[in-house]
Structures are given as structure tokens and as C-alpha cells.
Amino acid sequence: MMTGKQYKASLKDGRRVYYDGQLIEDCATHPSLASAADTVESTYDHYYKPGADALSDYMSVPRSVEALRTHMVKHSDMLTEITFASTMTLLTAGDRIAKIRPQGRENIQAFVRHVQKNDLRMTECITDAKGDRSKPPAKQDDRDAYLRVIERRSDGVVVRGAKLHISLAPLGHELMTIPTKAMKPDEQEYAIAFSVPVNTPGVKIINVGKPPLSKDTRDFPVTSQMFISQGFVIYDDVFVPNERIFLDGEAEQAAVFAHSLGLWTRALGLARMADEADMMAGLAQLVAEANCLEKVSHIKDKIADMVIHATLIRATLEASFANSKLSPDGVPVPDELYTNAGKYLGASNYVLIVRNLMDIAGGSGLTVPSMLDLENPDTGNLLRKYMATKSSVDGEYRMRLLQTVRDLTATSNGGYRVNANLLGGGGLFAQRVVTRGRYDMERAKRLALKVAGLEKPASA
């Protein structure tokens, strides 16, 4: 296993990562990546065990529902969670493609062992550039709009394309790359799933995202703990050796990977959403108390809405564990209906929760002065005086709460969160499709027929 320090050193492997037009020399210390790299480093140190055969507890595959539950609610850093989701995606997909492509499953299993043994981190590269959204891959003006195989060799394939919005791509070791959707029989060149190291020749990553302007963590209590950036990953004719290919040409199986990834990413997203929703309800209550308005009915109503939202998100998360099913390999897989319905609920209501928090906090939830202004002898005591609400609520305490509201809702991080909740793990439409598909509509229709006093539905 690697220590945190070894992890950071491992990123200096010649990878081509760019930011604002410049090649990044060291991803571990670059301002757009450093806080995320620090959190990954601490996870490495937390789980580190000496010895050549030691395996990270976090990276182990859960074998019971209880282990799955513990795993999903035990948050680690975002990259480590993405690696876990990628591992589970591959194992789930491997089971499903085994009949059609047994070699793919074997390659997946060998690759997962390699990742576990070497304590590596991987990122999920699925979203293509997509070009004209109304046309399928094979009908695009530029056929590279979806990543595809452009050359076949006896020892592997050469791929070309781009995967966009890849969370923390510059900080992982491996780019787990899979088709973004189902492919048609004439789209075999797009039915390609594989993994390559980030420093593979031809891979270029443009890192995107603006870190907070101030380094004062009190002004950015949320973002400073971890700022997440996304990589625009370009595969500029990249060679993939045979042993790293999981799927190649089996168009009818292309959607299996996206489907598995959607489930695991949304399940982990739901676990994060559940904690975030509780935290935001708690923050709203603390701000209301600091503003001395916690007994006012419209404030209580808004907090009650936030509490109900948080409770329903957690209920769907628990239902996804309780209804999980064992894969052929004995791995519990969260229930798709509850996972997707929960993720949809969390994503679609997030802006309403933000609205309530902003409303309760008032304008200072945006315009609260910085902590350096508080420390300035010219202004500090005046800020303390005017930001206090009563003798037991001092100005600094209230300012710290309001900084948290601002960082969560009104900074560039606030905008990031709205977008990430909505689109991370696929947009609302994707969750609607899966929820509708997994819902027992026949049972629902039977119930309705019974109430209507009818025996069976009219034939369509």
C-alpha cells in the first residue's frame, strides 16, 4: 500500500495536465488540485498498512448488505469513493458481460486485483463530447465525437476521442473508460471499455475549475476542505493493450457499463446527499437561532421542509440497502429503484433547499465581510458589534455561520454544487428513465383496477 506522501509523489509520472493554458508541473500542489490531493493523502495515511500483501480496508469489496451499508456511509475523500464506485462498476459489469465476452471479465478481475494490490486510484471516464446531441455516434459529422477505436493491432487497439467533466481525473492513476450509452450494431467501434494509466502517451487532460480566491479557510469553510475540479480528458490516439480491454465491439453490451456505473455513482451520490441534507437543515436551524427567529412560523416551516427533504433522502438510501440483491459473485448491489428515485429527489429539490437556506440567512448569507476584516483593528470591533444579534450571540460566531452559508450557496462553489447535484451521475432524465423502468407498474395498475371495480386493463 502507499502512504499519503508516496501517493503524492506517484503523481509526478510525466502526465500531461493543463490549467489555464499552462502545463501543470506537480498536480499535488497546484492550486486547482492541492486541497483535493491533501484529502486523498490523508485517506491513504488513514488506511495505510505496511507489508507487501496488505490491502486497503476501504478498497475491499463488501460481501454482505451490512458491509455494503458501512462502506457507503463511511465517507472517505471523493477520489477514493470514485475508485470504489469504479471497482464495483467493473465487477458488476464483468458479471453481466461474462457470457458474451469471458475474456473481458477476466481482464476486469485482473485489473481490479492490480488496482487493489498497488493501492491505485481511478476515475470514471464515461461522458463523451457527443457533438450533435440529436444524432447517434455513427451519424456525427466528426466521428470522434464519441470515443472510438481507430486502429486494430495484434497487441491492442488505438482509441481516439474525449471524455468530459471527469471528476479529479488529474489526481488518479487510471482512467477507467467506458461507453456512455447503448450502441447500435453499426456502432461497434464505439463499444469499447478499457483502462489506461493517466500518463499514457496521447492522453492530455485540461483541468477545469476555479479554486477560492482567499486562502483563509474561515471565509471558505466548505471549499477549503476540498475543492473538486473536473478534467477534460483527451485521448489523442492512445494505445490500449489487449489485457486492458474489457469490451471491444460487442455493441449489444455497451450499455451494461454505463448502467452499472450509473447505479454505483448514484448510490454513493445519494449517501453524500443524505449527509449534506442533514447538515444544511442543521445550518438553517443554527442561523435561525443566531438571528433570534427560530420561533417564527415561516422560518419553522422552511426548516421543516428541509428536515422532511433530508429524511426522505435518507429513507431512500436505507431502502436501497435493504432491498439490495447479491450478484453471482456474492456482492450486494444497491436497489436501482430506490437509488434512482432518491438521487432524483435530492437533485431536483436541491435548489429549493438552497433557496430556504438563503432566505433564512438573509443578505449577509452573501455579503458577510471576511475574517481578515474582523481582525483589522480599524473595523474588527465594529463588525463584532453590528454582526451580533444579542449578548449571547457574538458577531464572530454569526459571521462564521454566514460564511458557511455563503460558501455553500453563493460562491462559485455554490453554483458548482447546484450543477453537480443536478448533472453529476447523469441528469434528471437518466434517473427518471431508470426509476420508471424499475417501478412495478403492473402492481400499481392492479391496485387501480381493484379500486375502479374492473378486472383487467383494456387491451392497448
Ligand SMILES: Cc1cc2nc3c(=O)[nH]c(=O)nc-3n(C[C@H](O)[C@H](O)[C@H](O)COP(=O)(O)OP(=O)(O)OC[C@H]3O[C@@H](n4cnc5c(N)ncnc54)[C@H](O)[C@@H]3O)c2cc1C
Ligand atoms: C460536477 C460534475 C461532475 C461530473 N463528473 C463526471 C465524471 O466523473 N465522469 C463522467 O463521465 N461524467 C461526469 N459528469 C458528466 C455528467 O454525467 C453529465 O454532465 C451528464 O450526464 C449530462 O451530460 P452532458 O453534460 O453532456 O449534457 P448534454 O448531454 O448536453 O445534456 C444537456 C441537456 O440536454 C438533454 N439531452 C441531451 N441529449 C438529448 C437527446 N438526444 N434527446 C433529448 N434530450 C437530450 C439532457 O437530458 C440535458 O437536459 C460530471 C458532471 C458534472 C456537472
